[in-house]
Amino acid sequence: MRIVHCFRSPVGGIFRHVRDLSLRQEAMGHQVGIVCDSTTGTAFENEALERLGSQISLGLDRLPMQRHISPRDLFSAFATHKRFMTMKPDVIHGHGAKGGVFSRVFGTWPNRGRRPLRFYSPHGGSLHYDETTRTGKIFALLERQFSRICDGICFVSDYERQTFLRKAGEPHCATRLIYNGLSEEEFEPVPLDKDAADFLFIGMMRDLKGPDLFIDAFASLPTSDDGRRPTAVMVGDGPDRQALEFQVRELGLADVLQFHDPMPIRQAMRMARHVVQPSRAEAMPYTVLEALAAGRTMIATRVGGIPEILGLNSIALMTPHAPSIADRMAALLANPNRFAAAMPDRRFMADTFSIETMANAITQFYQDRKSVRFGDS
Structure with missing residues (x-):
């Protein structure tokens, strides 16, 4: 099949997900292309995108995509549609809110060839909005209506699926629950630097990821009995x-708290003994998967699909408030062995969260919906 993935911001978990999925689908014999935003991304992500574009058959196109609804979306819309038509996809798979709209609208747009299959992965996206607000209600209505012009929705966690059902109702298309996955190499332990810090935050520096909560919680930690500050x-x-x-x-x-520019997470994990995920909202964060796979002890907020990874009653879970985060950070410093013993079994992690399992399940979902629409051709 000719598969095109569309998403807005080439950073964080969505980019990681699309990159891994695209490369695996290429290895399976499919032809893959990517369309994403050209206005976001650091030098780290831009270098990774350039490398990825040379590894996929249909190439990688970047054009301006606004995060919020804007008149400039008209330019982005026409430019995106033109890219899609040039790539002549059998499948258009949109990721995140903006990518999901483009994939379903332009996959349905009249064209001279056979209409492509239209898939959507929310990755949180519009589902993060409070359904009691005007904005949240509008997004919920749009999600429900766009499911009418969709062949399939891939949810990355059961939390995300249940959130969709609660906010938007039963979708008018097929759905699958397919967890994010890691490569076999990522389950190798990461050694510590000699001067490793106590805690690591890694991720986008924006409100949703809770970096301010991390700082406030860290600031309230007491010094140790010997006078050492965390x-x-x-x-x-x-x-x-x-x-x-x-x-x-x-x-x-x-x-006592140092900032560093973006870098591969396995490189970052050398710098700290424990990982903290203080997010206010998530779908199925790669940071949690990667930290656990690498053998790190971590604590994380009870949001999104995180409890599906750590366990519903894990002592490593906390609420997205600075006092709760500070409490878990202090408890982890006081008894790291107790928290290490509470981490999920790594064999379970490797079996449940693998790139191969993820890519095979998503691609099979395409094939199943293709058979339903077109028969076995």
Whole structure:
């Protein structure tokens, strides 16, 4: 099949997901292309995108895509449709809110060839909005209506699926629950640097990921009995980084909390003993999967699909509030062996969250819906 993946921002978990899926589908003998935004991404992501574009048959096209609804969407829309038609896909798979709209609208748009199959993976996206607000209600209505012009929705966690059902109702298309996956190499332990800090935050520096909560919680941690202050590193970039650096300086933490630009997570994990995921909302975060696969002890907020990874009653779970995060951070420092013993079995992790399982399940979903629409041709 000729498969085109469309998403807006080439950063974070969505980019990781699309990259892994695209490369695996190429290895399976399919021809894959990507269309994504050209205005976001650091040098780290841009280099990765350039490398990815040379590894997929249909290439990688970038054009401006606005995060929020804007008049400039008209330009993006026509440009995206033109890219799709040039690639002549059998399948258009949209990821995230904007990619999901483009894949379903332009997959349904009249064209001279056979209409492609239209798939959608929310990855949280519009499902993060509070359904009691006007914006949340509008997005829920759009999700419900767009499911009428969709061949299949892939949910990355049961939480995401249940959230869709609660906010948008039963979709008018087929759905599958397919977890994100890691490569076999990512289950190799990551060694620690000699001067490793106590805690690591890695991710987008934006409100949704809770970096401000991490800083506030860290600031309230007591010194040890021997007078040693806890230490931390924060790795990533984003719209809030400058404000977060100011927050750290104002709290007098600059000597014990260091910022670093984006880097591969396995490189970042060398710098700290424990990983903290303080997100306010998630779907199925790769950071949690990658940290556990690498043998790190971690704590994370009870949001999205995280309890499906750590376990519903895990002592590593907390609420997305600074006092709760600080409590878990302090408990982890006091008794790291107890938390290490509570981490999920790595054999279970390898069996449940693998790239091969993920890519095979998604591609089989395409094949199943193709058979339903076109027969076995």
